[in-house]
Amino acid sequence: MNDMSVIRITQEQKLDRPQSGSGMDRVVARRGIPLNLRIAVAGVAAILVLAAIWWLMPRTGSQTIAADRVKISTVSRGTFEDFIPLRARVTPLVTVYLDAIEGGRVEKVLVEDGATVAAGQPIAMLSNAELQLSVLARQTEVTQQLNTMRSQELALAQSRVTNERTLLEAETDRRKAERQHDREAALIGRGFVSKRQFADTQDDRDYQRRRVAVLRNGQATDERLQASQLAQLRSAAQSLESSLTLARANLDALNLRAPVAGGLSGFSIQVGQSLSRGERIGQIDSPGRNKLVAGIDEFYLGRVQVNQAAVLERGGKTFRARVTKIYPQVQNGQFTVDLQFIGPEPADLQRGQTLQARLTLGDPAPALLVPNGAFYGETGGNWIFVATPEGTSAVKRPVRMGRRNSEVIEVLEGLEAGERVITSPYTGFADKDRLDLTR
Structure with a gap:
C-alpha cells in the first residue's frame, strides 16, 4: 500500500511539473542547392530563351508567309505540246x-x-465646175497642138513627094543624056556630028549623072531628118493624147x-x-473571205514562222489556218501575225469578232513539266521556290526552263519529278532565299 502511494505521488508530481517539449522536438539539419548547379541551370535557361527568340525572329533572306497565300504545284513527267493560245480578231482578207x-x-x-x-x-x-472648165481648156489646147503637128507631118510628107518627083525627073534627064551621048558617039566617026556638039553632049551627060547623085544624097539626108522629126512628132502626139486622156479621166473621176x-x-x-x-x-471588204489578226507575246518572236499551222474550233467543227505574214514590230510587249484559213472558213464570221485559236510551234515530245504560273514573269524561268516534303518551308533553287505553253512549262535542269514548287506570283518575296510557310 505504501508502494502504491509512492508511485501515485511520483506520477502526480510529474504531471504537475511543467513540460519543456525537449523530449518531443527533433532538430532537422537544412540542406541548400550548390552554387555551381544553380549557375549552370540559369545559363541553360538563358540559352534556351535566346534560341527561342532567334528562332522566332525573322531572319535575313527569309520571310514567313501563310501557306494558303501561295499555290504549290507538283513537278511531273508528261508530253509537252508545243503550242501557244491565240486571241485572234476577224478582219477582211482584202480591203x-x-x-x-x-x-x-x-x-x-x-x-x-x-x-x-x-x-x-x-x-x-x-460636180466640180472649175475642174470641168480646166479639162475643156486643156482639151482645146491639146487639139490645137495635135492639129499643128499633123500639119507638120503633112508638110514633111509633101516635101518627100517633091524630092521623089525631082529625083525621078533627074533620072529621066540622065537617061536621055546618056542615050544622046551614045547616038552621037556612033555618028562622030562618020562626020555627021561635030566635035563641039559631041563635047556638049558629054558635058550634059556628066552633069545629069552628078545631078542624080547629088539628089540621091540629099534625099537620103532628108529621109533621115524627116524620119527623126516624124518620130519626135508622133511621140509628142502620144504624150498629148495621154495628157488629154488623163484630163478626161480626172473629169470622169467625179x-x-x-x-x-x-x-x-x-x-x-x-x-x-x-x-x-x-x-x-x-x-x-472582200466578200466571204476573212483573215485572222493576232497579237503574240514577244517571247515567241524567234519561234513563229510563216506557214505554221493553227487550229480553231467553232460550232463543234475544227477549222485550220496558217501564218501568212509576221509583223516584227513589238508594241506593248507583243508582235502581230496574220493567219489565213486553209479550206472553208466559218460561215457566220463578222468583222471585228474575236476567236480563240492554238498556234502549233513544234511536235509533241516527252518532258519534265511544271504547271505554268505567274511566277515565270518574275523569274524568267531561271529559279523557283521548292517546297520541303513537310510543306513547312520553301527554298529558292536555280533551274533552267525551256518551252512553255498556256498550261505547262518544260523543265530542262534543276528539278525532279514529284518535287513541289510554288507557281503563284512572287510579289513581295522575290528577293528572299527562303520562305517559312505557316498553316
Missing part, C-alpha cells in the same frame, strides 16, 4: 479604201453604207465607182457635202 480622186460637191449618192457592190458600179456623183466587188462600209457621205481631193470616203 480596198475609197478616196475622192478629185474634190467636188456631192450631187448624188447611189448606194447605201453596208451594201454589196460590183466592180465598176457607180456609187456617187460629184463619178465615183467601186474599184472591186465586195461589201461597202464606212460610206457616209451626204448630198451637198463638199469633198476635198484624196479624202477617205469608205472602204470595200
